[in-house]
Amino acid sequence: MEFSIDHNSALPLHAQVEQLLRNMIVEEDYAEGKLLPNEIDLAKKLGISRNTLRQAMHKLMFEGLLVREKGIGTRVASRSVNTRLTDWPSFTQEMNEKGIPFINFDIHVARVYADEMIAQIFSIKPGTQIVKLERLRGLKDGPMVQFISYFHPRIGLTGQEDYTRPLNEMLEHDFATIPAISREEISAQAAPKDIAVRLEIKKGEPILKRVRKVYDPGERIIEYNICYYRADKFTYLIDIHR
Amino acid sequence: MEFSIDHNSALPLHAQVEQLLRNMIVEEDYAEGKLLPNEIDLAKKLGISRNTLRQAMHKLMFEGLLVREKGIGTRVASRSVNTRLTDWPSFTQEMNEKGIPFINFDIHVARVYADEMIAQIFSIKPGTQIVKLERLRGLKDGPMVQFISYFHPRIGLTGQEDYTRPLNEMLEHDFATIPAISREEISAQAAPKDIAVRLEIKKGEPILKRVRKVYDPGERIIEYNICYYRADKFTYLIDIHR
DNA sequence: TTTGTACTCTTGTCCATACAAACTATTTAT
DNA sequence: ATAAATAGTTTGTATGGACAAGAGTACAAA
Numbered sequence: 267m268e269f270s271i272d273h274n275s276a277l278p279l280h281a282q283v284e285q286l287l288r289n290m291i292v293e294e295d296y297a298e299g300k301l302l303p304n305e306i307d308l309a310k311k312l313g314i315s316r317n318t319l320r321q322a323m324h325k326l327m328f329e330g331l332l333v334r335e336k337g338i339g340t341r342v343a344s345r346s347v348n349t350r351l352t353d354w355p356s357f358t359q360e361m362n363e364k365g366i367p368f369i370n371f372d373i374h375v376a377r378v379y380a381d382e383m384i385a386q387i388f389s390i391k392p393g394t395q396i397v398k399l400e401r402l403r404g405l406k407d408g409p410m411v412q413f414i415s416y417f418h419p420r421i422g423l424t425g426q427e428d429y430t431r432p433l434n435e436m437l438e439h440d441f442a443t444i445p446a447i448s449r450e451e452i453s454a455q456a457a458p459k460d461i462a463v464r465l466e467i468k469k470g471e472p473i474l475k476r477v478r479k480v481y482d483p484g485e486r487i488i489e490y491n492i493c494y495y496r497a498d499k500f501t502y503l504i505d506i507h508r
Numbered sequence: 509m510e511f512s513i514d515h516n517s518a519l520p521l522h523a524q525v526e527q528l529l530r531n532m533i534v535e536e537d538y539a540e541g542k543l544l545p546n547e548i549d550l551a552k553k554l555g556i557s558r559n560t561l562r563q564a565m566h567k568l569m570f571e572g573l574l575v576r577e578k579g580i581g582t583r584v585a586s587r588s589v590n591t592r593l594t595d596w597p598s599f600t601q602e603m604n605e606k607g608i609p610f611i612n613f614d615i616h617v618a619r620v621y622a623d624e625m626i627a628q629i630f631s632i633k634p635g636t637q638i639v640k641l642e643r644l645r646g647l648k649d650g651p652m653v654q655f656i657s658y659f660h661p662r663i664g665l666t667g668q669e670d671y672t673r674p675l676n677e678m679l680e681h682d683f684a685t686i687p688a689i690s691r692e693e694i695s696a697q698a699a700p701k702d703i704a705v706r707l708e709i710k711k712g713e714p715i716l717k718r719v720r721k722v723y724d725p726g727e728r729i730i731e732y733n734i735c736y737y738r739a740d741k742f743t744y745l746i747d748i749h750r
Numbered sequence: 751t752t753t754g755t756a757c758t759c760t761t762g763t764c765c766a767t768a769c770a771a772a773c774t775a776t777t778t779a780t
Numbered sequence: 781a782t783a784a785a786t787a788g789t790t791t792g793t794a795t796g797g798a799c800a801a802g803a804g805t806a807c808a809a810a
Contacts, residue, residue, distance in 0.1 A: 278762080279763075280763075304789075314765090321763090325570070336771060336792055338772085455696075455739050472696040472697055502695065503694075504693075522792095547760070557794060557795045558796085560794060563793090578759095578762055578800095578802050579758095
Protein backbone atom coordinates (compact mmCIF):
# COMPACT_ATOMS: atom_id res chain seq x y z
CA MET A 267 0.00 0.00 0.00
CA GLU A 268 1.04 3.52 -0.76
CA PHE A 269 1.33 5.77 2.23
CA SER A 270 0.67 9.35 1.36
CA ILE A 271 -0.46 12.49 3.00
CA ASP A 272 -1.14 15.86 1.47
CA HIS A 273 0.86 18.36 3.50
CA ASN A 274 -0.81 21.19 1.65
CA SER A 275 -4.33 20.06 2.36
CA ALA A 276 -6.68 22.07 4.51
CA LEU A 277 -7.59 18.82 6.18
CA PRO A 278 -5.50 18.46 9.33
CA LEU A 279 -2.69 15.95 9.12
CA HIS A 280 -4.07 13.88 11.94
CA ALA A 281 -7.40 13.58 10.13
CA GLN A 282 -5.71 12.42 6.94
CA VAL A 283 -3.70 9.91 8.91
CA GLU A 284 -6.85 8.67 10.54
CA GLN A 285 -8.42 8.05 7.15
CA LEU A 286 -5.28 6.33 5.89
CA LEU A 287 -5.36 4.05 8.89
CA ARG A 288 -9.02 3.26 8.34
CA ASN A 289 -8.13 2.25 4.79
CA MET A 290 -5.35 0.05 6.08
CA ILE A 291 -7.64 -1.54 8.64
CA VAL A 292 -9.86 -3.01 5.95
CA GLU A 293 -6.94 -4.34 3.94
CA GLU A 294 -6.94 -8.09 3.97
CA ASP A 295 -3.43 -8.54 5.39
CA TYR A 296 -3.97 -6.26 8.33
CA ALA A 297 -7.52 -7.43 8.89
CA GLU A 298 -6.05 -10.89 9.38
CA GLY A 299 -3.73 -9.85 12.17
CA LYS A 300 -0.51 -8.68 10.56
CA LEU A 301 1.17 -5.87 12.47
CA LEU A 302 0.88 -2.36 11.13
CA PRO A 303 4.14 -0.54 10.38
CA ASN A 304 5.68 0.73 13.59
CA GLU A 305 5.10 4.30 14.72
CA ILE A 306 8.54 5.63 13.94
CA ASP A 307 8.67 4.19 10.44
CA LEU A 308 5.16 5.22 9.53
CA ALA A 309 5.64 8.74 10.85
CA LYS A 310 8.81 9.06 8.78
CA LYS A 311 7.13 7.73 5.66
CA LEU A 312 4.31 10.21 6.06
CA GLY A 313 6.61 13.07 6.94
CA ILE A 314 4.82 13.84 10.16
CA SER A 315 5.74 13.67 13.82
CA ARG A 316 5.20 10.57 15.86
CA ASN A 317 2.81 12.43 18.10
CA THR A 318 0.60 13.44 15.20
CA LEU A 319 0.44 9.83 14.12
CA ARG A 320 -0.27 8.72 17.66
CA GLN A 321 -3.15 11.15 17.92
CA ALA A 322 -4.88 9.44 15.03
CA MET A 323 -3.98 5.98 16.27
CA HIS A 324 -5.32 6.71 19.72
CA LYS A 325 -8.65 7.64 18.26
CA LEU A 326 -8.92 4.36 16.39
CA MET A 327 -7.71 2.43 19.40
CA PHE A 328 -10.40 4.10 21.41
CA GLU A 329 -13.00 3.16 18.82
CA GLY A 330 -11.96 -0.42 19.25
CA LEU A 331 -10.52 -0.71 15.75
CA LEU A 332 -6.86 -1.05 16.74
CA VAL A 333 -5.08 -2.95 19.47
CA ARG A 334 -1.68 -1.72 20.63
CA GLU A 335 0.87 -3.40 22.86
CA LYS A 336 4.22 -2.02 23.87
CA GLY A 337 7.16 -4.12 22.66
CA ILE A 338 4.90 -5.81 20.11
CA GLY A 339 3.12 -3.29 17.88
CA THR A 340 -0.24 -2.33 16.51
CA ARG A 341 -2.82 -4.66 15.01
CA VAL A 342 -6.33 -4.43 13.74
CA ALA A 343 -8.74 -5.53 16.43
CA SER A 344 -10.59 -8.74 15.72
CA ARG A 345 -14.14 -7.86 14.99
CA SER A 346 -17.08 -8.42 17.12
CA VAL A 347 -19.98 -6.43 15.91
CA ASN A 348 -22.84 -5.01 17.86
CA THR A 349 -26.03 -3.39 16.81
CA ARG A 350 -28.66 -1.38 18.54
CA LEU A 351 -31.88 -3.29 18.71
CA THR A 352 -34.07 -0.25 18.53
CA ASP A 353 -32.22 1.29 15.65
CA TRP A 354 -33.80 1.09 12.28
CA PRO A 355 -33.26 0.40 9.39
CA SER A 356 -31.44 -2.77 8.74
CA PHE A 357 -28.38 -4.30 10.20
CA THR A 358 -26.56 -4.37 6.90
CA GLN A 359 -27.15 -0.71 6.33
CA GLU A 360 -25.84 0.03 9.80
CA MET A 361 -22.72 -1.96 9.14
CA ASN A 362 -22.20 -0.17 5.85
CA GLU A 363 -22.61 3.17 7.55
CA LYS A 364 -19.99 2.16 10.07
CA GLY A 365 -17.67 1.37 7.21
CA ILE A 366 -17.64 -2.29 8.12
CA PRO A 367 -17.66 -4.27 4.88
CA PHE A 368 -20.46 -6.69 5.57
CA ILE A 369 -20.77 -9.19 2.81
CA ASN A 370 -22.92 -12.02 1.62
CA PHE A 371 -21.34 -15.43 1.73
CA ASP A 372 -24.33 -17.22 0.36
CA ILE A 373 -27.83 -16.30 -0.76
CA HIS A 374 -30.45 -18.86 -1.56
CA VAL A 375 -33.99 -18.01 -2.61
CA ALA A 376 -36.77 -20.51 -3.14
CA ARG A 377 -40.53 -20.79 -3.39
CA VAL A 378 -41.66 -23.25 -0.74
CA TYR A 379 -44.93 -24.57 0.59
CA ALA A 380 -45.82 -23.12 3.98
CA ASP A 381 -45.70 -25.73 6.72
CA GLU A 382 -48.02 -25.75 9.75
CA MET A 383 -45.96 -23.32 11.78
CA ILE A 384 -45.43 -20.80 9.01
CA ALA A 385 -49.09 -21.08 8.00
CA GLN A 386 -50.13 -20.27 11.54
CA ILE A 387 -47.79 -17.31 11.83
CA PHE A 388 -48.98 -15.84 8.52
CA SER A 389 -52.65 -16.89 8.98
CA ILE A 390 -52.67 -18.68 5.63
CA LYS A 391 -53.51 -22.20 4.54
CA PRO A 392 -50.76 -24.77 4.96
CA GLY A 393 -49.33 -25.60 1.57
CA THR A 394 -49.62 -22.05 0.25
CA GLN A 395 -46.59 -21.10 -1.79
CA ILE A 396 -44.35 -18.45 -0.26
CA VAL A 397 -40.85 -17.10 -0.75
CA LYS A 398 -38.08 -18.29 1.55
CA LEU A 399 -34.73 -16.48 1.63
CA GLU A 400 -31.60 -17.80 3.26
CA ARG A 401 -28.55 -15.59 3.62
CA LEU A 402 -25.20 -16.24 5.17
CA ARG A 403 -23.41 -13.00 5.97
CA GLY A 404 -20.41 -11.65 7.74
CA LEU A 405 -17.09 -9.92 7.34
CA LYS A 406 -14.26 -10.85 5.06
CA ASP A 407 -12.69 -12.95 7.78
CA GLY A 408 -15.70 -15.19 8.05
CA PRO A 409 -19.43 -15.69 8.38
CA MET A 410 -21.18 -14.16 11.32
CA VAL A 411 -24.91 -14.55 10.89
CA GLN A 412 -27.31 -16.83 9.12
CA PHE A 413 -30.71 -15.32 8.22
CA ILE A 414 -33.72 -17.35 7.27
CA SER A 415 -36.66 -15.27 6.10
CA TYR A 416 -40.19 -16.09 5.00
CA PHE A 417 -42.36 -13.51 3.27
CA HIS A 418 -46.12 -13.22 3.39
CA PRO A 419 -47.64 -14.07 -0.03
CA ARG A 420 -49.69 -10.85 0.14
CA ILE A 421 -46.51 -8.89 -0.73
CA GLY A 422 -46.30 -10.44 -4.17
CA LEU A 423 -42.67 -11.55 -4.17
CA THR A 424 -41.93 -14.08 -6.89
CA GLY A 425 -38.48 -15.27 -5.84
CA GLN A 426 -36.98 -13.76 -9.00
CA GLU A 427 -36.10 -10.46 -7.40
CA ASP A 428 -32.58 -9.22 -6.79
CA TYR A 429 -31.94 -10.27 -3.19
CA THR A 430 -28.53 -8.71 -3.03
CA ARG A 431 -30.32 -5.39 -2.72
CA PRO A 432 -31.26 -4.09 0.70
CA LEU A 433 -34.43 -5.88 1.51
CA ASN A 434 -36.40 -3.04 3.04
CA GLU A 435 -35.62 -0.80 0.11
CA MET A 436 -36.90 -3.37 -2.32
CA LEU A 437 -40.05 -3.98 -0.30
CA GLU A 438 -40.81 -0.28 -0.09
CA HIS A 439 -39.97 0.76 -3.61
CA ASP A 440 -41.01 -2.25 -5.62
CA PHE A 441 -43.81 -3.70 -3.54
CA ALA A 442 -45.22 -0.72 -1.62
CA THR A 443 -44.70 -2.67 1.55
CA ILE A 444 -43.37 -0.70 4.48
CA PRO A 445 -41.79 -2.52 7.42
CA ALA A 446 -42.85 -0.56 10.49
CA ILE A 447 -42.82 -2.83 13.53
CA SER A 448 -40.54 -5.64 14.52
CA ARG A 449 -41.46 -8.02 17.31
CA GLU A 450 -38.49 -9.98 18.44
CA GLU A 451 -37.42 -12.77 20.68
CA ILE A 452 -33.78 -12.99 21.59
CA SER A 453 -32.33 -16.04 23.17
CA ALA A 454 -29.17 -18.09 23.43
CA GLN A 455 -28.83 -21.67 22.43
CA ALA A 456 -26.32 -24.32 21.49
CA ALA A 457 -25.67 -24.33 17.76
CA PRO A 458 -27.35 -27.20 15.93
CA LYS A 459 -25.17 -28.94 13.41
CA ASP A 460 -26.46 -27.28 10.25
CA ILE A 461 -26.11 -23.80 11.68
CA ALA A 462 -22.70 -24.61 13.17
CA VAL A 463 -21.41 -25.65 9.78
CA ARG A 464 -22.67 -22.46 8.16
CA LEU A 465 -21.15 -20.22 10.86
CA GLU A 466 -17.91 -22.18 10.99
CA ILE A 467 -18.13 -23.03 14.64
CA LYS A 468 -18.44 -26.30 16.51
CA LYS A 469 -21.79 -27.94 17.07
CA GLY A 470 -23.01 -27.06 20.55
CA GLU A 471 -21.19 -23.76 20.84
CA PRO A 472 -23.37 -20.86 21.98
CA ILE A 473 -25.16 -18.78 19.40
CA LEU A 474 -27.51 -15.89 19.70
CA LYS A 475 -30.89 -16.52 18.15
CA ARG A 476 -33.17 -13.73 17.12
CA VAL A 477 -36.68 -14.47 15.92
CA ARG A 478 -38.41 -11.54 14.27
CA LYS A 479 -41.91 -10.94 13.08
CA VAL A 480 -42.06 -7.82 10.96
CA TYR A 481 -45.32 -5.92 10.47
CA ASP A 482 -46.50 -3.14 8.20
CA PRO A 483 -48.00 0.06 9.67
CA GLY A 484 -51.38 -1.63 9.68
CA GLU A 485 -49.89 -4.29 11.94
CA ARG A 486 -50.20 -6.95 9.30
CA ILE A 487 -47.38 -9.43 9.37
CA ILE A 488 -45.11 -9.26 6.32
CA GLU A 489 -42.03 -11.20 7.26
CA TYR A 490 -40.98 -13.98 9.59
CA ASN A 491 -37.24 -14.03 10.14
CA ILE A 492 -34.83 -16.15 12.16
CA CYS A 493 -31.25 -14.99 12.65
CA TYR A 494 -28.49 -17.07 14.12
CA TYR A 495 -25.46 -15.06 15.23
CA ARG A 496 -22.09 -16.30 16.31
CA ALA A 497 -22.00 -15.49 20.00
CA ASP A 498 -18.32 -14.59 19.96
CA LYS A 499 -18.84 -11.94 17.31
CA PHE A 500 -22.08 -10.35 18.26
CA THR A 501 -23.60 -8.23 21.04
CA TYR A 502 -26.93 -6.43 21.15
CA LEU A 503 -27.05 -2.97 22.61
CA ILE A 504 -30.24 -1.37 23.78
CA ASP A 505 -31.31 1.70 25.67
CA ILE A 506 -34.55 1.48 27.57
CA HIS A 507 -36.37 4.45 29.01
CA ARG A 508 -39.09 4.32 31.54
CA MET B 509 -12.12 22.06 44.34
CA GLU B 510 -8.61 21.03 45.16
CA PHE B 511 -6.51 20.11 42.16
CA SER B 512 -3.85 17.63 43.04
CA ILE B 513 -1.80 15.01 41.36
CA ASP B 514 0.66 12.61 42.93
CA HIS B 515 3.85 12.95 40.90
CA ASN B 516 5.32 10.01 42.77
CA SER B 517 2.46 7.67 42.06
CA ALA B 518 2.87 4.60 39.90
CA LEU B 519 -0.34 5.58 38.21
CA PRO B 520 0.49 7.55 35.08
CA LEU B 521 -0.10 11.27 35.29
CA HIS B 522 -2.59 11.20 32.47
CA ALA B 523 -4.65 8.55 34.28
CA GLN B 524 -4.70 10.60 37.47
CA VAL B 525 -5.75 13.65 35.50
CA GLU B 526 -8.49 11.65 33.88
CA GLN B 527 -9.82 10.65 37.27
CA LEU B 528 -9.61 14.21 38.52
CA LEU B 529 -11.59 15.36 35.53
CA ARG B 530 -14.18 12.68 36.11
CA ASN B 531 -14.56 13.96 39.63
CA MET B 532 -14.94 17.49 38.35
CA ILE B 533 -17.52 16.39 35.83
CA VAL B 534 -19.90 15.26 38.53
CA GLU B 535 -19.51 18.44 40.54
CA GLU B 536 -22.69 20.41 40.49
CA ASP B 537 -21.21 23.64 39.12
CA TYR B 538 -19.58 22.00 36.16
CA ALA B 539 -22.43 19.61 35.60
CA GLU B 540 -24.59 22.69 35.09
CA GLY B 541 -22.46 24.10 32.32
CA LYS B 542 -19.74 26.20 33.92
CA LEU B 543 -16.47 26.14 31.99
CA LEU B 544 -13.65 24.02 33.31
CA PRO B 545 -10.38 25.82 34.07
CA ASN B 546 -8.48 26.43 30.83
CA GLU B 547 -5.77 24.05 29.71
CA ILE B 548 -2.78 26.21 30.46
CA ASP B 549 -3.93 27.14 33.96
CA LEU B 550 -4.95 23.63 34.88
CA ALA B 551 -1.71 22.14 33.57
CA LYS B 552 0.27 24.65 35.61
CA LYS B 553 -1.75 23.97 38.73
CA LEU B 554 -1.18 20.25 38.34
CA GLY B 555 2.48 20.66 37.46
CA ILE B 556 2.16 18.71 34.24
CA SER B 557 2.52 19.52 30.59
CA ARG B 558 -0.38 20.78 28.56
CA ASN B 559 -0.16 17.76 26.29
CA THR B 560 -0.47 15.34 29.19
CA LEU B 561 -3.59 17.19 30.30
CA ARG B 562 -4.95 17.17 26.75
CA GLN B 563 -4.45 13.43 26.50
CA ALA B 564 -6.79 12.91 29.42
CA MET B 565 -9.24 15.52 28.18
CA HIS B 566 -9.37 13.98 24.73
CA LYS B 567 -10.35 10.67 26.21
CA LEU B 568 -13.26 12.18 28.09
CA MET B 569 -14.26 14.24 25.09
CA PHE B 570 -14.29 11.07 23.06
CA GLU B 571 -16.46 9.36 25.67
CA GLY B 572 -18.94 12.17 25.25
CA LEU B 573 -18.41 13.52 28.74
CA LEU B 574 -16.74 16.78 27.74
CA VAL B 575 -17.38 19.31 25.02
CA ARG B 576 -14.51 21.51 23.83
CA GLU B 577 -14.56 24.56 21.64
CA LYS B 578 -11.62 26.65 20.60
CA GLY B 579 -11.85 30.22 21.79
CA ILE B 580 -14.43 29.24 24.38
CA GLY B 581 -13.21 26.40 26.58
CA THR B 582 -14.24 23.04 27.96
CA ARG B 583 -17.58 22.13 29.45
CA VAL B 584 -19.31 19.06 30.72
CA ALA B 585 -21.54 17.66 28.03
CA SER B 586 -25.24 18.08 28.63
CA ARG B 587 -27.15 14.88 28.27
CA SER B 588 -30.28 14.70 26.26
CA VAL B 589 -32.68 11.91 27.03
CA ASN B 590 -33.92 9.71 24.25
CA THR B 591 -37.65 10.22 23.73
CA ARG B 592 -38.35 6.76 22.36
CA LEU B 593 -40.05 4.55 24.89
CA THR B 594 -40.13 0.82 25.18
CA ASP B 595 -41.14 -1.56 27.87
CA TRP B 596 -39.43 -1.32 31.19
CA PRO B 597 -37.68 -4.56 31.91
CA SER B 598 -38.59 -5.29 35.45
CA PHE B 599 -38.39 -8.99 35.03
CA THR B 600 -39.63 -9.92 38.45
CA GLN B 601 -42.59 -7.62 38.08
CA GLU B 602 -43.44 -9.14 34.75
CA MET B 603 -43.24 -12.65 36.13
CA ASN B 604 -45.44 -11.66 39.09
CA GLU B 605 -47.99 -10.07 36.79
CA LYS B 606 -48.08 -13.27 34.81
CA GLY B 607 -48.72 -15.21 38.01
CA ILE B 608 -45.44 -17.07 37.65
CA PRO B 609 -44.01 -17.71 41.12
CA PHE B 610 -40.51 -16.38 40.73
CA ILE B 611 -38.40 -17.07 43.77
CA ASN B 612 -35.00 -16.34 45.24
CA PHE B 613 -32.67 -19.27 45.60
CA ASP B 614 -29.87 -17.30 47.10
CA ILE B 615 -29.23 -13.69 48.01
CA HIS B 616 -25.87 -12.41 49.08
CA VAL B 617 -25.13 -8.78 49.93
CA ALA B 618 -21.73 -7.41 50.71
CA ARG B 619 -19.84 -4.19 50.91
CA VAL B 620 -16.88 -4.46 48.60
CA TYR B 621 -14.09 -2.24 47.39
CA ALA B 622 -14.59 -1.01 43.83
CA ASP B 623 -12.04 -2.44 41.45
CA GLU B 624 -10.67 -0.55 38.43
CA MET B 625 -13.51 -1.48 36.14
CA ILE B 626 -16.30 -0.70 38.57
CA ALA B 627 -14.55 2.52 39.54
CA GLN B 628 -14.44 3.59 35.92
CA ILE B 629 -18.07 2.73 35.31
CA PHE B 630 -19.18 4.69 38.37
CA SER B 631 -16.58 7.46 38.03
CA ILE B 632 -15.37 6.89 41.57
CA LYS B 633 -11.98 6.20 43.06
CA PRO B 634 -10.81 2.59 42.96
CA GLY B 635 -11.08 1.18 46.45
CA THR B 636 -14.25 3.10 47.31
CA GLN B 637 -16.66 0.96 49.24
CA ILE B 638 -19.86 0.03 47.45
CA VAL B 639 -22.69 -2.44 47.85
CA LYS B 640 -22.64 -5.61 45.76
CA LEU B 641 -25.73 -7.80 45.52
CA GLU B 642 -25.78 -11.30 44.15
CA ARG B 643 -29.10 -13.06 43.56
CA LEU B 644 -29.87 -16.46 42.19
CA ARG B 645 -33.49 -16.65 41.04
CA GLY B 646 -35.84 -18.87 39.15
CA LEU B 647 -38.93 -20.97 39.40
CA LYS B 648 -39.70 -23.77 41.79
CA ASP B 649 -38.16 -26.31 39.49
CA GLY B 650 -34.79 -24.64 39.44
CA PRO B 651 -32.63 -21.58 39.11
CA MET B 652 -32.89 -19.56 35.97
CA VAL B 653 -30.86 -16.39 36.35
CA GLN B 654 -27.94 -15.14 38.33
CA PHE B 655 -27.85 -11.37 38.94
CA ILE B 656 -24.77 -9.52 40.08
CA SER B 657 -25.45 -5.87 40.91
CA TYR B 658 -23.26 -3.04 42.03
CA PHE B 659 -24.75 0.17 43.35
CA HIS B 660 -23.30 3.64 43.16
CA PRO B 661 -22.25 4.85 46.63
CA ARG B 662 -24.15 8.10 46.00
CA ILE B 663 -27.42 6.22 46.64
CA GLY B 664 -26.49 5.61 50.25
CA LEU B 665 -27.17 1.87 50.47
CA THR B 666 -25.55 0.30 53.52
CA GLY B 667 -25.93 -3.38 52.71
CA GLN B 668 -28.28 -3.80 55.66
CA GLU B 669 -31.45 -3.25 53.66
CA ASP B 670 -34.08 -5.88 52.94
CA TYR B 671 -33.07 -7.20 49.55
CA THR B 672 -35.94 -9.57 49.26
CA ARG B 673 -38.07 -6.51 48.44
CA PRO B 674 -38.42 -5.36 44.86
CA LEU B 675 -35.29 -3.38 44.25
CA ASN B 676 -36.74 -0.46 42.33
CA GLU B 677 -39.41 0.07 44.93
CA MET B 678 -36.79 0.23 47.66
CA LEU B 679 -34.60 2.61 45.70
CA GLU B 680 -37.48 4.97 45.00
CA HIS B 681 -39.21 4.95 48.35
CA ASP B 682 -36.30 4.67 50.75
CA PHE B 683 -33.49 6.36 48.83
CA ALA B 684 -35.20 8.85 46.50
CA THR B 685 -33.41 7.22 43.62
CA ILE B 686 -35.44 6.71 40.49
CA PRO B 687 -34.27 4.27 37.86
CA ALA B 688 -35.18 5.87 34.55
CA ILE B 689 -32.85 4.61 31.86
CA SER B 690 -31.30 1.24 31.27
CA ARG B 691 -28.49 0.74 28.80
CA GLU B 692 -28.02 -2.85 27.96
CA GLU B 693 -25.79 -5.20 26.09
CA ILE B 694 -27.14 -8.61 25.29
CA SER B 695 -24.91 -11.39 24.13
CA ALA B 696 -24.51 -15.14 24.23
CA GLN B 697 -21.58 -16.98 25.66
CA ALA B 698 -20.46 -20.31 27.00
CA ALA B 699 -21.10 -20.59 30.72
CA PRO B 700 -17.97 -20.24 32.85
CA LYS B 701 -17.62 -22.74 35.63
CA ASP B 702 -18.85 -20.61 38.52
CA ILE B 703 -21.99 -19.50 36.70
CA ALA B 704 -22.68 -23.00 35.40
CA VAL B 705 -22.65 -24.37 38.93
CA ARG B 706 -25.10 -21.71 40.11
CA LEU B 707 -27.51 -22.26 37.21
CA GLU B 708 -27.22 -26.05 37.40
CA ILE B 709 -25.99 -26.46 33.88
CA LYS B 710 -22.75 -27.78 32.44
CA LYS B 711 -19.72 -25.59 31.99
CA GLY B 712 -19.62 -24.39 28.38
CA GLU B 713 -23.35 -24.56 27.79
CA PRO B 714 -24.83 -21.42 26.26
CA ILE B 715 -26.09 -18.66 28.48
CA LEU B 716 -27.57 -15.32 27.74
CA LYS B 717 -25.60 -12.49 29.24
CA ARG B 718 -27.17 -9.14 29.83
CA VAL B 719 -25.05 -6.23 31.03
CA ARG B 720 -27.05 -3.28 32.26
CA LYS B 721 -26.15 0.20 33.33
CA VAL B 722 -29.10 1.86 35.02
CA TYR B 723 -29.34 5.65 35.23
CA ASP B 724 -31.49 8.10 37.10
CA PRO B 725 -33.45 10.82 35.23
CA GLY B 726 -30.40 13.05 35.40
CA GLU B 727 -28.47 10.36 33.53
CA ARG B 728 -26.31 9.61 36.48
CA ILE B 729 -25.43 5.99 36.76
CA ILE B 730 -26.92 4.28 39.78
CA GLU B 731 -26.50 0.60 39.16
CA TYR B 732 -24.28 -1.74 37.19
CA ASN B 733 -25.82 -5.12 36.72
CA ILE B 734 -24.81 -8.35 35.04
CA CYS B 735 -27.41 -11.06 34.50
CA TYR B 736 -26.67 -14.58 33.38
CA TYR B 737 -29.74 -16.42 32.11
CA ARG B 738 -30.02 -20.08 31.35
CA ALA B 739 -30.42 -20.08 27.59
CA ASP B 740 -32.93 -22.89 27.69
CA LYS B 741 -35.21 -21.01 30.05
CA PHE B 742 -35.07 -17.46 28.88
CA THR B 743 -36.04 -15.43 25.86
CA TYR B 744 -35.83 -11.69 25.61
CA LEU B 745 -38.85 -10.06 23.98
CA ILE B 746 -38.91 -6.68 22.40
CA ASP B 747 -41.06 -4.61 20.05
CA ILE B 748 -39.34 -2.15 17.80
CA HIS B 749 -41.18 0.65 16.04
CA ARG B 750 -39.81 2.64 13.20
C1' DT C 751 -26.31 53.14 17.03
C1' DT C 752 -23.78 50.46 13.90
C1' DT C 753 -19.68 48.79 11.92
C1' DG C 754 -14.90 47.72 11.64
C1' DT C 755 -10.60 46.67 13.79
C1' DA C 756 -7.62 45.05 17.19
C1' DC C 757 -6.86 42.41 20.98
C1' DT C 758 -7.44 38.60 24.15
C1' DC C 759 -8.61 34.03 25.28
C1' DT C 760 -8.72 29.28 24.58
C1' DT C 761 -8.36 25.09 22.08
C1' DG C 762 -6.34 22.86 17.81
C1' DT C 763 -2.40 21.38 15.29
C1' DC C 764 2.12 20.02 14.99
C1' DC C 765 6.86 19.36 16.18
C1' DA C 766 11.25 17.47 18.39
C1' DT C 767 13.06 15.20 22.12
C1' DA C 768 13.96 12.01 25.96
C1' DC C 769 13.25 8.24 28.79
C1' DA C 770 10.29 4.20 30.66
C1' DA C 771 8.00 -0.15 30.16
C1' DA C 772 7.01 -4.41 28.17
C1' DC C 773 8.05 -7.72 24.96
C1' DT C 774 11.10 -10.49 21.84
C1' DA C 775 15.48 -12.03 20.09
C1' DT C 776 20.25 -12.87 20.60
C1' DT C 777 24.38 -13.74 23.03
C1' DT C 778 26.92 -15.45 26.81
C1' DA C 779 27.76 -18.25 30.81
C1' DT C 780 27.06 -22.47 33.23
C1' DA D 781 20.97 -27.87 26.90
C1' DT D 782 19.45 -24.36 29.77
C1' DA D 783 19.40 -20.17 32.24
C1' DA D 784 20.77 -15.57 32.64
C1' DA D 785 22.18 -11.42 30.75
C1' DT D 786 22.07 -8.26 27.15
C1' DA D 787 20.41 -6.04 23.15
C1' DG D 788 16.82 -4.72 20.11
C1' DT D 789 12.04 -3.38 19.07
C1' DT D 790 8.00 -1.01 19.83
C1' DT D 791 4.59 1.51 22.33
C1' DG D 792 3.77 4.41 26.59
C1' DT D 793 4.65 8.54 29.13
C1' DA D 794 5.97 13.09 29.40
C1' DT D 795 7.93 17.58 28.34
C1' DG D 796 8.39 22.16 26.26
C1' DG D 797 7.61 24.84 22.53
C1' DA D 798 5.52 27.35 18.48
C1' DC D 799 1.97 28.81 15.69
C1' DA D 800 -3.00 28.50 13.80
C1' DA D 801 -7.92 28.90 14.19
C1' DG D 802 -12.06 30.37 15.99
C1' DA D 803 -14.77 32.86 19.36
C1' DG D 804 -15.64 36.79 22.30
C1' DT D 805 -14.80 41.46 23.89
C1' DA D 806 -13.44 46.21 23.89
C1' DC D 807 -13.01 50.29 21.70
C1' DA D 808 -12.75 53.70 18.01
C1' DA D 809 -14.75 55.63 13.95
C1' DA D 810 -18.55 56.74 11.06
